[in-house]
Amino acid sequence: GKGNYRHFMEKELHEHPAVIGDTLRQYVDPASRAVARPALPFDPATLPRLWLSGCGSAFLVGQTARYWFESLARLPTDCDVASELRYRNPPLTEGGAAMFVSQSGETADNLAAMKLLRAGGQSLVSIVNVPESSMARESDATLMTVAGPEISVASTKAFTAQLSVMACLAINFARARGAIDAAEEARLTAALLEVPEHAARILDVTDEIEAVAADILDARDVLYLARGSLFPIAMEGALKLKEISYIHAEGYAAGEMKHGPIALIDSKVPVIALCPSGPLFEKTASNLQEAAARGGRIIAFTDEDGAVALRRFASRVVVLPKVDPFVAPILHTIPVQMLAYYVAVLKGTDVDQPRNLAKAVTVE
Ligand code: M6R
Numbered sequence: 001g002k003g004n005y006r007h008f009m010e011k012e013l014h015e016h017p018a019v020i021g022d023t024l025r026q027y028v029d030p031a032s033r034a035v036a037r038p039a040l041p042f043d044p045a046t047l048p049r050l051w052l053s054g055c056g057s058a059f060l061v062g063q064t065a066r067y068w069f070e071s072l073a074r075l076p077t078d079c080d081v082a083s084e085l086r087y088r089n090p091p092l093t094e095g096g097a098a099m100f101v102s103q104s105g106e107t108a109d110n111l112a113a114m115k116l117l118r119a120g121g122q123s124l125v126s127i128v129n130v131p132e133s134s135m136a137r138e139s140d141a142t143l144m145t146v147a148g149p150e151i152s153v154a155s156t157k158a159f160t161a162q163l164s165v166m167a168c169l170a171i172n173f174a175r176a177r178g179a180i181d182a183a184e185e186a187r188l189t190a191a192l193l194e195v196p197e198h199a200a201r202i203l204d205v206t207d208e209i210e211a212v213a214a215d216i217l218d219a220r221d222v223l224y225l226a227r228g229s230l231f232p233i234a235m236e237g238a239l240k241l242k243e244i245s246y247i248h249a250e251g252y253a254a255g256e257m258k259h260g261p262i263a264l265i266d267s268k269v270p271v272i273a274l275c276p277s278g279p280l281f282e283k284t285a286s287n288l289q290e291a292a293a294r295g296g297r298i299i300a301f302t303d304e305d306g307a308v309a310l311r312r313f314a315s316r317v318v319v320l321p322k323v324d325p326f327v328a329p330i331l332h333t334i335p336v337q338m339l340a341y342y343v344a345v346l347k348g349t350d351v352d353q354p355r356n357l358a359k360a361v362t363v364e
Contacts, residue, residue: 105133237336
């Protein structure tokens with residue numbers, strides 16, 4: 001049951017810290033605090049190319065992982081929505097592998113994409129939350145997320161569990177490919193192991209995010225902006241808002257704003273920015289300033305170091321714990337999912353069963 005929570009989604013949001021911790025414990029060796037070598041049908045050291053596939057939020061996990069696999073592990077990676085991958089007949093690299101992300105393990109398009117890549121000689125790995133699912137059966141190896149049953153149609157804890165698996169793989173692949181040394185591996189693993197604690201702190205302070213929810217409640221459109229590995233999390237925020245609050249929202253790469261979406265900006269279109277301090281901070285902040293100069297209402301999620309500069313022009317700044325940029329996508333997922341939840345609650349929508357949606361999409 002839901003216990004003391006109003007909705008399954010609220011309960012499942014509060015499970016983020018435990019689920020991330022449980023998932024990390026599966027992949028990180030407690031003694032050495034290094035990522036254990038996962039059982040895979042390929043050697044990450046020599047893999048020429050990796051495909052990632054998923055639908056909806058699972059696709060956005062793939063997009064985030066692509067940033068990690070390419071920038072950290074120097075592994076050429078492609079990522080597609082499964083419904084496109086299954087029909088677009090891409091040239092496949094001999095000896096390549098593919099990973100399929102899915103909470104249910106039953107999503108029809110992802111299963112079909114799997115069969116296509118199998119026929120193309122790729123080795124298949126599924127990252128699923130249900131061990132006896134069709135996708136688990138269809139793959140050469142299965143990496144489990146340890147999220148427990150997810151009841152709410154809007155995915156929450158399964159998403160951060162999937163990101164946690166991907167982050168472990170990124171570290172492991174980076175080490176196997178000689179892209180990082182033991183000290184860097186230890187540093188990244190330590191950052192990852194601190195995520196559950198930070199996640200719990202974010203869930204503790206809900207009033208600021210509830211205030212943001214009240215701010216955007218009457219908006220017709222909302223823009224979510226970010227750069228780098230946070231860009232897919234901006235899209236996740238937008239997807240969640242659409243899905244359960246029925247407000248139109250789009251996630252954009254911050255640098256793309258001036259190529260079109262800036263035309264939408266006025267005081268009625270809230271701009272939600274994921275903008276922690278780090279190498280891309282100045283670039284993102286200057287995009288936000290451009291939006292503010294056109295009357296845009298900027299709502300920024302950042303950390304203590306980013307807050308000072310953003311307060312000069314943002315109408316609201318929500319300060320999150322300062323973390324290594326590597327783990328920022330996992331942490332920023334939590335407030336954007338919470339935000340969608342609070343907006344939906346204020347709107348009085350059917351949070352756990354949004355209209356027209358099913359938990360597992362088993363038809364094409
Ligand atoms: O079970 P799956 O992870 O394969 O489901 C994929 C999507 O249908 C799913 O993530 C959907 O986008 C969610 N409702 C998002 O909250």
